[in-house]
């Protein structure tokens with residue numbers, strides 16, 4: 524087994540169509556009803572903006588580094604309003620602060636584009652994501668009853684619509 528260390532080399536890069544192969548495994552691991560590759564591709568370019576977070580791991584024995592994907596976000600910007608379409612942290616890296624880093628990056632990017640209002644939708648049972656959003660100043664503004672197929676595979680789950688301003 525390789526002896527690896529983790530220097531502080533996390534970095535964001537814009538998501539391009541060629542990244543989808545690498546990001547689909549994270550999408551599949553993170554959601555009970557993940558986007559298809561086709562949907563993912565349709566959310567790259569045009570009014571969409573997205574970045575992936577990666578880190579370089581130094582393989583000490585070989586004196587070389589390899590890149591590991593941590594997570595990504597996809598946003599949509601239209602006429603002063605931005606929507607968070609997707610945000611994922613690979614399960615083995617969850618709970619370590621990366622979600623907060625990704626959300627802040629999304630908010631910064633949206634602001635640069637000119638957004639003054641931010642929206643998102645989250646499953647009613649996704650408490651981890653709701654806590655992340657509430658801590659970033661989002662508040663619940665609406666609820667869509669039975670909007671999502673249930674993550675348990677039986678029945679439906681509400682969507683909570685959240686928003687914040689700049």
Ligand SMILES: CC(C)(COP(=O)(O)OP(=O)(O)OC[C@H]1O[C@@H](n2cnc3c(N)ncnc32)[C@H](O)[C@@H]1OP(=O)(O)O)[C@@H](O)C(=O)NCCC(=O)NCCS
Pocket residue numbers: 553554609610611612613616617618619620621622623624644645646649650651652654655656658
């Ligand atoms: C939601 C998600 C992006 C959060 O990423 P993360 O790296 O695990 O989150 P962080 O470690 O940065 O935690 C940020 C905040 O989220 C909340 N949070 C994270 N995990 C939580 C948990 N298991 N229970 C409750 N709150 C939690 C906390 O408020 C936390 O802040 P704190 O540590 O100061 O208390 C990640 O869990 C994920 O990818 N989930 C699957 C995909 C998903 O549900 N995306 C959202 C779709 S709307």
